Amino acid sequence: MKPGSVAVVGAAETTQMGVIPDMSVIQLHADAALNTLKDCGLTPKDIDGVATAGESPVAISHYLGIKPTWVDGTSVGGCSFMLHVRHAAAAINEGLCSTVLITHGESGRSRIGAGGWGAAAASLAGQFEAPYGTSGPPSSFTIPVLRYMKDYGVTEEQLAMVAVVQREWAGRNPRASFRDPITVEDVLNSRIIAYPFHLLECCLVTDGGGALIMTSADRAKDFPTKPIYIIGTGESVESPMVSQMYDFHHSTAFQISGKKAFAEAGITPKDVDHLMVYDAFAHLPWYGLEGLGFCKPGEGPAFIAEGNTRPGGKLPLNTNGGGLSYMHSGMYGMYALQESVRQLRGTAPAQVPGAKISVAQGVGGMFAAAGTIIMANERP
Amino acid sequence: MADYRKPLPQPTPETKPFWDGTKSGELRLQRCQSCSHVYFPPRPFCPECASRSVEWFKASGKGTLHSYVINHRPAPGFDAPYAIAIVMLAEGVKMMTNMVGVEQTPEALKLDMPVEVTFEQATEDITLPKWRPVGGAA
Ligand SMILES: [Zn+2]
Numbered sequence: 001m002k003p004g005s006v007a008v009v010g011a012a013e014t015t016q017m018g019v020i021p022d023m024s025v026i027q028l029h030a031d032a033a034l035n036t037l038k039d040c041g042l043t044p045k046d047i048d049g050v051a052t053a054g055e056s057p058v059a060i061s062h063y064l065g066i067k068p069t070w071v072d073g074t075s076v077g078g079c080s081f082m083l084h085v086r087h088a089a090a091a092i093n094e095g096l097c098s099t100v101l102i103t104h105g106e107s108g109r110s111r112i113g114a115g116g117w118g119a120a121a122a123s124l125a126g127q128f129e130a131p132y133g134t135s136g137p138p139s140s141f142t143i144p145v146l147r148y149m150k151d152y153g154v155t156e157e158q159l160a161m162v163a164v165v166q167r168e169w170a171g172r173n174p175r176a177s178f179r180d181p182i183t184v185e186d187v188l189n190s191r192i193i194a195y196p197f198h199l200l201e202c203c204l205v206t207d208g209g210g211a212l213i214m215t216s217a218d219r220a221k222d223f224p225t226k227p228i229y230i231i232g233t234g235e236s237v238e239s240p241m242v243s244q245m246y247d248f249h250h251s252t253a254f255q256i257s258g259k260k261a262f263a264e265a266g267i268t269p270k271d272v273d274h275l276m277v278y279d280a281f282a283h284l285p286w287y288g289l290e291g292l293g294f295c296k297p298g299e300g301p302a303f304i305a306e307g308n309t310r311p312g313g314k315l316p317l318n319t320n321g322g323g324l325s326y327m328h329s330g331m332y333g334m335y336a337l338q339e340s341v342r343q344l345r346g347t348a349p350a351q352v353p354g355a356k357i358s359v360a361q362g363v364g365g366m367f368a369a370a371g372t373i374i375m376a377n378e379r380p
Numbered sequence: 381m382a383d384y385r386k387p388l389p390q391p392t393p394e395t396k397p398f399w400d401g402t403k404s405g406e407l408r409l410q411r412c413q414s415c416s417h418v419y420f421p422p423r424p425f426c427p428e429c430a431s432r433s434v435e436w437f438k439a440s441g442k443g444t445l446h447s448y449v450i451n452h453r454p455a456p457g458f459d460a461p462y463a464i465a466i467v468m469l470a471e472g473v474k475m476m477t478n479m480v481g482v483e484q485t486p487e488a489l490k491l492d493m494p495v496e497v498t499f500e501q502a503t504e505d506i507t508l509p510k511w512r513p514v515g516g517a518a
Contacts, residue, residue: 120390127389127399128421129476131508132464135455139464143476147447147466150491195450195461195486243466243476244421248447 003265004380006089007220007227010040010213011341014105017175017327020207024113028105029060032209040213040223042099047213049097051088053080053104054331060103070097076237077364078278078331081212082371085337086233088214098215105209106329112207125241137280138202139194141366144248145283146196151249152298156196160187161305162282163200163324168310170321172350177204178325201282203323203332210334212341217379228344231357232265232374234258242366249298253370254291254361261359261372262293266380269294273355274343275315276336278363279322285309288361289317292372316352319343333362337373344377384502385457395422397436402507407439407497409471420473441497443469443511450484463489467511481512 012035014020014028023031029052037043049070050057057071072087074080081104088100107114119125134140148154164184170176182200190199220227234257239245246252262268269292277288286300294315295303303309309317320326320339327335340358342348356378362371391399398421401408411418412426413433425432448465451458463484467475480498482488494514501507 121388122390122392124395124421126387127391127395130387130455131389131502132476132478133386133451133455133458133462134464134476135451135453135458138453139449139451139455142449143464143466144447146449146491192450192452192461194452194464197449241421241476243474248466 001089001093001230001233001264003231004229004376005217006092006214007217007229008212008214008341008375009220009223009225009227010036010042010211011338012036012039012211013335013338014209017208018177018206019109020107021110021112023107023207025105025107026055026059026063026113028107028207028209029055029103030063030105032105032211033064033101033103036101036211036213040225042213047099047101049088049091049100051084051100051102053084054106066101068097070100076369078280079333079362079364079369079371080331081333081337082360082362082373083235085212085214085230085373086235086371089230089233092214092216098219100214101211102214103209103211104331104334106331107207108205108329109207129241129243137366138197140242141281142194142197142283143242144245144367147248148283148286149196152301154301156188157184158301158305159196159201159282160184160198162279162285163187165304165307165310166279166318166322166324169319169350170325172311173321173326174349176321176326177206178321197281201324203280203328204325206327206329208327208329210338212337226345226377228341228375228377229379230373231376231380232261232267232372234260234264234372235370237369238367240365240368245367251287251291251363251367251370253367254287254363257370257372258292258361261374265374267357267374272315272357272359274319274340274352274358275317276340276358276360277318278332278336278361279318279324280328280332280363282324284363285317292359292361311350319348319350319352333371336360336362340373340375344375386502387455387457388502388506394424398422399506402499402509403505405499407441407509408436409439409473410434411437418471418473420475440470443467443495444492445479445489445495446474447491448479448489450486465489465511467495475509477509477511479512480510
């Protein structure tokens with residue numbers, strides 16, 4: 001992609017966030033879509049491209065009355081929306097469509113109109129993981145971390161610090177689910193979910209949604225909103241089973257995706273003002289910081305524990321409070337993108353002064369997939 | 381056995397030799413006859429060089445405890461807390477499993493301790509490979 005050739009012109013989340021028992025999954029998509037259309041002054045008739053995950057692009061297009069010329073149903077977990085942004089940029093540049101709507105909605109907490117969980121018994125995960133008692137992400141996504149912690153000499157207190165720092169950001173965000181300050185002791189005294197992870201080191205389970213509208217940079221200047229330019233993109237996939245990720249010390253998918261995005265943008269981590277790393281669990285920011293080159297291998301835990309990512313630190317990270325404190329519906333990637341857009345528009349509740357370049361790093365499944373989107377509020 | 385309530389694997393044509401192996405008390409892996417790469421999970425070609433010339437062989441059944449979590453939110457049929465472990469086999473592949481013959485505590489489950497395979501019959505058709513510390517409980 002040519003950096004800056006495509007822009008985000010619309011971005012919004014669902015009207016409510018957290019517990020939304022009166023909305024089904026598809027309506028959460030639609031509520032976010034309608035707010036996003038309003039954000040940039042469009043109607044469904046102006047949309048000719050639709051991308052979504054969880055629901056099918058057929059269901060979303062029909063529900064909103066859109067007759068698209070391009071759709072993308074890429075569904076690789078929580079980073080699917082990063083991949084949609086990337087694919088949409090390519091489609092717009094190729095002329096397959098001009099105005100793309102990307103939607104997310106999930107009734108993670110209330111489970112209204114939501115499907116079931118679990119791997120089919122004949123799938124590889126069904127044969128080689130489920131029989132050993134994995135019970136969802138808390139007991140799978142967390143598997144690599146003891147290996148990482150032993151080899152890099154990381155302490156349980158450093159893991160707890162990830163949650164403590166993100167709660168500091170959440171305290172500045174009125175829409176965050178959890179806002180009260182916490183200490184390392186609070187984290188370590190919270191219930192053990194899957195050793196070494198305590199409750200406060202695991203993401204929330206909430207309801208919500210979000211949507212984005214993208215168009216060419218040339219058209220973007222005619223919109224009422226400040227265009228946020230896409231300047232670098234990356235994606236990759238790794239293993240459908242966490243037990244088979246290539247190396248427990250790092251995410252190969254993060255490395256491939258990040259390298260591609262930074263090369264495309266022509267920038268290095270030093271140029272980045274604001275970072276979002278999908279934090280389903282407290283170890284994810286370490287893998288993100290290291291996989292994208294912000295820290296050397298094994299240095300992420302100390303980087304966070306020393307305060308570099310907290311409010312006032314040199315690299316503001318997960319400034320909405322993250323999946324640990326803001327919200328986590330199941331496929332959180334959309335909320336990371338939303339916060340990047342807010343920071344670059346200058347409208348974030350915990351605004352980073354003068355932020356010009358933001359990186360949103362997504363993960364899908366249990367280290368199964370990755371997507372990287374680099375945005376800027378000035379056209380390169 | 382009739383009341384086995386934990387999730388059971390459903391073998392496919394590609395994985396059946398593995399499950400036939402565990403049923404007969406043998407842990408089997410595959411090796412590429414073109415490039416010698418050893419891999420898991422099973423598939424009828426080499427993920428390293430794409431050769432279809434691959435063979436099954438009996439693995440050593442030895443390895444080390446590579447990583448784990450101790451799960452406090454049990455899957456159906458399990459009693460919490462229990463460890464979900466990753467063993468690094470001597471042949472260089474990783475495998476998820478449960479540790480048996482050892483307390484399910486961080487103190488007893490030392491990373492890198494030597495472990496060996498043992499077999500646990502779940503049903504008439506399915507036997508699961510499990511692992512235990514070499515020389516009994518740590
Ligand atoms: Zn080979």
